[in-house]
Amino acid sequence: MPMLLEGRGLTVRFGGLLALKGVDLAVSAGEVLSVIGPNGAGKTTLFNVITGRVRPTAGSVLFDAQPIQRLAPFRIAQLGVVRTFQKTEVFGALPLVDGVAAGALARNDADPEARAREALATVGLENKLHLSAQQLSYGDQRLLEIAQALAAEPKVLLLDEPASGMNHQESRHIVQLIVDLRARGLAVILVEHNMHVVMAISDRVIVINYGEKIAEGSPERVRNEPRVIEAYLGVQKTQHARAR
Amino acid sequence: MSRRIATLAVLALLCAVPLVVRDDYYLHLFIVSGIFVVAVLGLDLIVGYVGQLSLAHAAFFAMGAYTSALLFVRLQWSMWLGLPAAALGVGFAAFVLGGVILRTRGHRFIIITVVFAELMKLVATNWVDMTRGFMGLPGLALPKLSLPGLGSLDITAKSHFYYVVLLAAIVAFLLCRALVRSSIGRKFVLVRENEPLAESLGISAFRYAMIAFVAGAALAGAAGSLYAHYVGFVSPDLFNFSYVTIMLIMVILGGKGTLVGPALGAVLFTFLPELLREASHWRMITFATILIVATLFMPKGIVYPLVAYLVPRRWRLSDAHAA
Numbered sequence A: 001m002p003m004l005l006e007g008r009g010l011t012v013r014f015g016g017l018l019a020l021k022g023v024d025l026a027v028s029a030g031e032v033l034s035v036i037g038p039n040g041a042g043k044t045t046l047f048n049v050i051t052g053r054v055r056p057t058a059g060s061v062l063f064d065a066q067p068i069q070r071l072a073p074f075r076i077a078q079l080g081v082v083r084t085f086q087k088t089e090v091f092g093a094l095p096l097v098d099g100v101a102a103g104a105l106a107r108n109d110a111d112p113e114a115r116a117r118e119a120l121a122t123v124g125l126e127n128k129l130h131l132s133a134q135q136l137s138y139g140d141q142r143l144l145e146i147a148q149a150l151a152a153e154p155k156v157l158l159l160d161e162p163a164s165g166m167n168h169q170e171s172r173h174i175v176q177l178i179v180d181l182r183a184r185g186l187a188v189i190l191v192e193h194n195m196h197v198v199m200a201i202s203d204r205v206i207v208i209n210y211g212e213k214i215a216e217g218s219p220e221r222v223r224n225e226p227r228v229i230e231a232y233l234g235v236q237k238t239q240h241a242r243a244r
Numbered sequence B: 001m002s003r004r005i006a007t008l009a010v011l012a013l014l015c016a017v018p019l020v021v022r023d024d025y026y027l028h029l030f031i032v033s034g035i036f037v038v039a040v041l042g043l044d045l046i047v048g049y050v051g052q053l054s055l056a057h058a059a060f061f062a063m064g065a066y067t068s069a070l071l072f073v074r075l076q077w078s079m080w081l082g083l084p085a086a087a088l089g090v091g092f093a094a095f096v097l098g099g100v101i102l103r104t105r106g107h108r109f110i111i112i113t114v115v116f117a118e119l120m121k122l123v124a125t126n127w128v129d130m131t132r133g134f135m136g137l138p139g140l141a142l143p144k145l146s147l148p149g150l151g152s153l154d155i156t157a158k159s160h161f162y163y164v165v166l167l168a169a170i171v172a173f174l175l176c177r178a179l180v181r182s183s184i185g186r187k188f189v190l191v192r193e194n195e196p197l198a199e200s201l202g203i204s205a206f207r208y209a210m211i212a213f214v215a216g217a218a219l220a221g222a223a224g225s226l227y228a229h230y231v232g233f234v235s236p237d238l239f240n241f242s243y244v245t246i247m248l249i250m251v252i253l254g255g256k257g258t259l260v261g262p263a264l265g266a267v268l269f270t271f272l273p274e275l276l277r278e279a280s281h282w283r284m285i286t287f288a289t290i291l292i293v294a295t296l297f298m299p300k301g302i303v304y305p306l307v308a309y310l311v312p313r314r315w316r317l318s319d320a321h322a323a
Helices: A043-050 A073-079 A096-106 A112-123 A138-151 A168-183 A195-201 A219-224 A226-243 B002-020 B024-050 B057-075 B079-101 B106-126 B158-181 B183-193 B195-200 B205-231 B241-255 B260-297 B303-310
Strands: A005-014 A017-027 A032-036 A058-063 A081-083 A156-160 A187-191 A204-209 A212-217 B144-147 B151-154
Touching (some): A005 A043, A017 A032, A017 A043, A017 A187, A017 A212, A043 A187, A073 A096, A096 A138, A096 B183, A112 A138, A112 A168, A138 A156, A138 A168, A168 A195, A187 A195, A204 A219, A204 A226, A212 A219, A212 A226, A219 A226, B024 B158, B024 B183, B024 B241, B057 B106, B183 B205, B195 B205, B241 B260, B241 B303
Parallel strands (some): A081 A156
Antiparallel strands (some): A005 A058, B144 B151
């Protein structure tokens, strides 16, 4: 299958810090690719590079085989590569529909409100249209962020820790939502610390540590990779053990 | 329906002002408020809708006044040509300036707008061959209004010029309303509410800030032209910081991010300092006290409490649409 979005040799240097070292990744339509790694490994930097907020020092990002690494963030979003943020970003004071319509307005959609309502229905917020973003609970705000991104009609959706801070039931809802989006043919790139979520829905997983890709493959394969256990999952397992 | 009646009633009242107000001094204040309405609606686009504090607005106003005055003095262009020329010229200046400074935000943006205003004042002061420096440009006249088939109308009388300004204010209001209700205006608000998020969803903050900045500057230029021909004299004093201060007071205490608010603010804060003359040397202290109290108790501007008091709930869509 042809790759929809590809990163080749992505390297980012912030002064003396090498935040990404030659990372390759690729995702095709209808696929969920998860990016995992310890805090500070470079996952969010990777998102920033793909969405144009940070220019790579070296390497390229290809969308539909066209290089996009020099485009402005709003252009990349208009092409169909849309992200959510690790720290919740919503249009606080605006009514839900007005804020979610942003992505549709940006593409000069004939009926931005209709697109916004559809997106809100997709994530299950259709009963809260009369509220403003800041009146929603934290969990609902995370869903709202996904609705905002969906109204921009992405082909590639980048989700930065969508299930962080969510309870078991809420993260199950997120899992189901991502599965539905994949079924619609979206390419999803997921950064997530919740291993239940990652293992449940990823087609492939790449593991980053100190800005470098240290493993790639199916969830099972990655889980058993010694370097991964050492860098990341081992810590996670002991935490689980302690919690029990 | 009742909303339409209310609008017509307000229009009728505004049209009746010169028939009721016989005192030239109060008529003068109405004319000056009308000119300020045009200017501050423009300021509201960038400050209230896009959310960037521009302190260059009084400079745009003064540049419009100078453009129109110079065209009149040097080329004998009447105000009917001078006004659109001022709007276009100042709009273009804002486009060039915006190309540089709209890439900055926050403190840096504010500081550069102040520096720009000061620079323009220096130009007006020191380019003596063109602007006559401190002596200013006197002798600007108001044009005749020739109506085909009806002969010409003298608008130099205050009671006549009032209608020119009223028309200008209404046109400015309708233009701004069309703009802020369009998809462009909705993008202004999205950029104001969360710029990084708007960008990540495909909206160019730079482009929409530019549209607001240029449109707002063009309105300031048009207002400056009206002012120059009305007062008949321009000088570098027009660039003084006090003008941008009063314009910001009109926008912010009127209710930034609405159109009715700054328009009301323009009228209120033109009249208030004048009415306070009764208080003689307590005047500015009283004015300052009113400003402080209003800021403390009506942080969103006078328009919100006013709308809450005057407009029945069922007419209101939401706060954002209150005005």
